[in-house]
Amino acid sequence: MKIAVVVFPGSNCDIDLYEALHTVLGADVEYVSHKCEDLSEFDAVMLPGGFSYGDYLRCGAIARFSKVMPEIVRMANEGKPVFGTCNGFQILTEAGLLPGALKQNNSLKFVCKTVPLVVENVQTPFTHEYTNGEVINLPIAHADGSYYADEETLAQLEENGQVVFRYAKENPNGSLHDIAGICNERGNVLGMMPHPERAVEALLGNEDGLRVFKSLLTSGTVKTEGK
Amino acid sequence: MxxxxxxxxxxxxxxxxxxxxxxxxxxxxxxxxxxxxxxxxxxxxxxxWSEHCSYKKSKPVLRLFPNKNERVLQGPGEGAGIVDIGDDLAVVFKAESHNHPSAVEPYEGAATGVGGILRDIFSMGARPIASLDSLHFGELTDERTKYLVNGVVAGIGGYGNCMGIPTVGGEMTFDDCYRGNCLVNAMSVGLMEQKDMQKGRAAGVGNAVIYVGAKTGRDGIHGATFASSDFSDEKETQRSAVQVGNPFMEKLLMEACLKLTHEHADWLVGIQDMGAAGIASSSCEMASKAGSGLVLELEKVPQRETEMTPYEIMLSESQERMLLCVRKGYEENVIKLFKEFDLEAVVIGRVTDDGQYVLKHHGEVVTDIPVTTLTDDVLEEPSAEQMPKRLKEAKEMAPWTPDVTDAKQTLLALLQQPTIASKEMFTQTYDSQVRTSTVLGPGSDAGVMRIRKTNKALAMTTDGNGRFVYLDPEIGGQMAVVEACANVISSGALPLAMTDCLNYGDPNDPEIYYELHHSVAGMAKACEVFDTPVISGNVSLYNENNGEAIYGTPMVGMVGLIENVKHIISSTVKQAGDLLYLVGVKTKADFAGSELQKMQTKKIFGALNPVELTTINDYMKKLLTTMQTGLVQSSHDASEGGLGVCLAETLFGSGLGASVELDLTKELLFSETAGRFVVSVSPKDQVAFETALGEFATKIGEVTATENLAVTLTDENFSVPVATAQKLWEEAIPCLMKSKD
Incomplete structure (x- = not known):
């Protein structure tokens, strides 16, 4: 499996995704410029955290007009794994690949800490190595992570099992339904505010995120649920 | 006009x-x-010729610092200092003050402070890997101080988070002397391959001077001179001297500059950040360092405002700009490289060999003077100095003895003092983990960053204690270095070298100059003993408000090397049954300038006891050896609040407790004798550890599964649930920040 990590101007967790996949797991992964218009050689694509275009206007609002985006939409539509963490999640919602939006945290402040999450859908290409209902700890680091969607959308997300990660003890940002990460109906596009790529090495004190990437690398051999 | x-x-x-x-x-x-x-x-x-650019007042004093040893690759004089860490790698670091801008406009003042120091690092060819800060404010009971704290913290986070550089450590203290003139010092640490080292020089006749980055506006004109004069209520026009930051622009600029220096070093002659005094200082310093002259055509400088005069263009301190000297013939390559990052790069001049600094504006020569007149000919005037009266008086005073009736209540009260209490409400607004190399982040004795592709790690800390310097500049200066070394060693690292920010009042006051001179002498002496040369630094004088000077506050930024990540030591205890040791010199009655004195009397006074530098260095290195051989489970150095606070902090978050017996009175539990550590050791390593440390390690108790801190003193026994102490420590600052009075 060949994986692309997209680098937008202002991305800064690109190295974290790359190192998690390349150095920790030995995966075949490459950085791809936001100007790249052909991702046909890749089997999966990752959108990193950071401040694409300085988060000016609205987080992710400018990045979604990047030249690379039509390719990401194509891959999503073809059922290929598409992953966004933090700013990557914001870009996926701005691009309409995931429903809802991320608002400023209720505290109005950036927050960086490790929080417990429940894994609620283990049938995605990013979570099949977890067990349903398992509580894991992952770092968050964002100022705009409060998930919002209208009631109808929220009801659909819940009904379809599209809520993949939910904040377990405390809700750090005011997300509706304590949502930390969601997938599309088909399950191949996942966006989450927490940073699994920061939790892949014992040296840094946490390996709870490692299975997100292990799941991806073995997803070809596992049948994940989809329509 | x-x-x-x-x-x-x-x-x-x-x-x-x-x-x-x-x-x-x-x-x-x-x-x-x-x-x-x-x-x-x-x-x-x-x-x-302002102090900020010329160091004319502080130069004689700065010469006291040692700045070389076999590891130092670049000492003071460039954007940042560089130290060899083996494997053909080098660590690059520097600290800088942004006190005056932060006191006027806290968000932008602090943000651009971070931006400026990051540029210093990447101008050397290094990628910044971590930031730290050293912040000193008035008391948190003051509404304006709360506004400043919120603004400064938001500014540091706003800039650093967007840049994707983790903020991994720092310090924050509160004393009334900083009320009208807070101190905002930022430090940045970078990593580089030695082959990528760059210098800020403009050499080679006909080579191009290229301007890159943001456009020039009228912001920050005379920022350097603003930073070199004191505050008063009458000066209301200073806001225009504060710059505005754009971290997104700087992120692009950093990536472009690193691509240039790492992949196309052959195009480049020199590179320098446009910091204080903007184009003026960067261009003439680059020419001066190479013994060259320059001709600049100012109308070519990208400008975001109309009808800027040569004076305004030269003196603007607009942020996110760099100056390059590029080999003739490679101009277009450089311009194209920056365009890839959507950045403007413009040839604004050429290098000459006549040593003249020539500025033209639409063909008219507006400046034609020898480069060296600006950089080398500054009048260095000897400054008068006089020992402050309070120092003479202090030496004659009987030592102050605290009155502790209840050690437990005193400990709980100390844990809630803002200087000691948890700063998590601030530090968790900083991204401390981005780039996934942070092993130990905020709240540790030192920030620890692993170095990818090696087994090594770097420990880094900032320490300044104005109170001790106020009471005795020489000993206080020594203690600042001891404290920084202790933090680095406590993390398992060998201190390599240091940077500093020297924050003082008006040096024209002979008593202030005395403080500057003698505290630097004290620091220099400690640097010699610890073999930690000063490789970069910054001087911030005139920190006064309406004639009231701050405590002279030299900040020490220390970086240490850990050879093997296996030997990184954190400050929290690990396992019940582990033995607790007090490592260091004997605890003396060191209460002058202590947190206990301030809490009980609302002021600080008295004379400091001498610091035994050689002894401290001796056992610190022995302690380090025990860490490097795996004998130490945890280590935390005792500073503000003494041993009592240190013991409590080693338990916070561990899920464990401690039972401790000390041959000390309850007062001495809070004495701040410098250079002591609380260390936990597995019982199996008892003999080896005790043999290695000898008389410098005293077994004081053990880690318990019961989550209480139980202390037996010569005149009191107490036990307090760790959770109770931790809650008070955690909630003190949020509570103060919320309260209105």
């Missing part, structure tokens, strides 16, 4: 407002130029 003519300048003396003295102006006219300088030239002299 037409600019004043040279003659009008001579008569109306605007330069006095810009910080040049009459004597300096006369010297420039009579001895250097042999003519009257025009408006632009006078402005250039004013900024280049």
């Amino acid at each position: 037409a600019e004043l003519t040279p003659k009008e300048i001579q008569t109306l003396k605007p330069y006095l407002e810009w910080g040049l003295t009459q004597k300096e102006y006369d010297y420039i006219c009579d001895k250097l130029l042999h003519r009257l300088p025009n408006y632009t030239e006078t402005g250039l002299f004013a900024v280049m």
